[in-house]
Amino acid sequence: MNPRQSQALYRERIAQAVAAIVRDPLAEHTLHSLAALAHFSPFHFHRVYLSVTGETVAATIRRVRLAQATRQLVRTEPSVTQIGQDAGYDSPQAFSRAFRQFAGASPQAFRRRLHQYTGPAVQLENLPALHLHAVRHIGPPATIPHTQRRLRQLLGQTPVRAWFGLAWGDPNHGTDFSYYAGAALDVALPPTAGLEPLAVAPGLYAVHMLNGPYTQIGAAINALYATWLPQSGYEPEDRPVLEHYLNSPRDTAPEALQTRLLIPIRTLGAPAGVNA
Known part of the structure; x- marks a missing residue:
């Protein structure tokens, strides 16, 4: 197997773990369960994952959960507090800090911006x-x-x-x-x-x-x-x-x-x- 084929195989196997996170971001994804999906040893999986994706497993889970939160904020319900709890945050303050870092605005400001949107300038x-x-x-x-x-x-x-x-x-x-x-x-x-x-x-x-x-x-x-x-x-x-x-x-x-x-x-x- 040449280096290009080897790299592609690594990416495909890691993609299986990422796909599992995307399908159910609120599930309890452990290093052992994700390593099994990617067919890597759990003792080395975290380093392999970081080398392929450029981020830790925890960072991917956090980012996917926050992306899911942006889709929920399009609607007038549920409340921001409930959306934060659904994303796995114990307090509105922790959710607001993480969301601001992710999206550049607080959850409330992000929701207001979406609802005030009148259409794109083209x-x-x-x-x-x-x-x-x-x-x-x-x-x-x-x-x-x-x-x-x-x-x-x-x-x-x-x-x-x-x-x-x-x-x-x-x-x-x-x-x-x-x-x-x-x-x-x-x-x-x-x-x-x-x-x-x-x-x-x-x-x-x-x-x-x-x-x-x-x-x-x-x-x-x-x-x-x-x-x-x-x-x-x-x-x-x-x-x-x-x-x-x-x-x-x-x-x-x-x-x-x-x-x-x-x-x-x-x-x-x-x-x-x-x-x-």
Whole structure:
């Protein structure tokens, strides 16, 4: 088995453990039970998990539980206190601190922002073809940050002009969802294990600037499809949805993150590839 195959096998086995956490984040996930799912010795599982995902098992569980809390806050019920208890926090204060660190706002402020949302501001933009170096995501959508981290590790000190996420399909429905972490480079790069070239055809996009944590990306894209697209005179075209990351959580607070969300479109009823 060559190194690339070995690395892929490690990621696939760890993905089984992550998928179990995502399916039931409130279950009592122990190192022994997760190690058994991934077919690793429990004595070494934690180090293997950390090396593959870039975070501890406890951090993954905490992040998935808080992501579940953001979905609950969309509704007017249950109470914030109940949502915190459902996420495994013993007090509202502990939940509020953890949620603020995760989403860049308190649970109450996050809920108010969602309820005051009147629809996305959108601009139309024609983009040229994109030629990227990319890593395909393996595993549930909740582990996409791990794939983005892996792309950065593979590129090392290579200068990057722009960072992207590329998504085909709906992450919450069906089995046709696929995602790549991609980078646009200004320099030629020799073949690198784990990286593959990825081209995106030129075309028209509906562009929305999202200011805030990445946890809001899913809701913002859903709003584009639900509130803007049906009355726009356009329809989706068969190109990936793009997430263009303008800064990085490594050196930027969650509330200051900026992400351009781009929905590929064409004039309603026009043949494929025709924008007007």
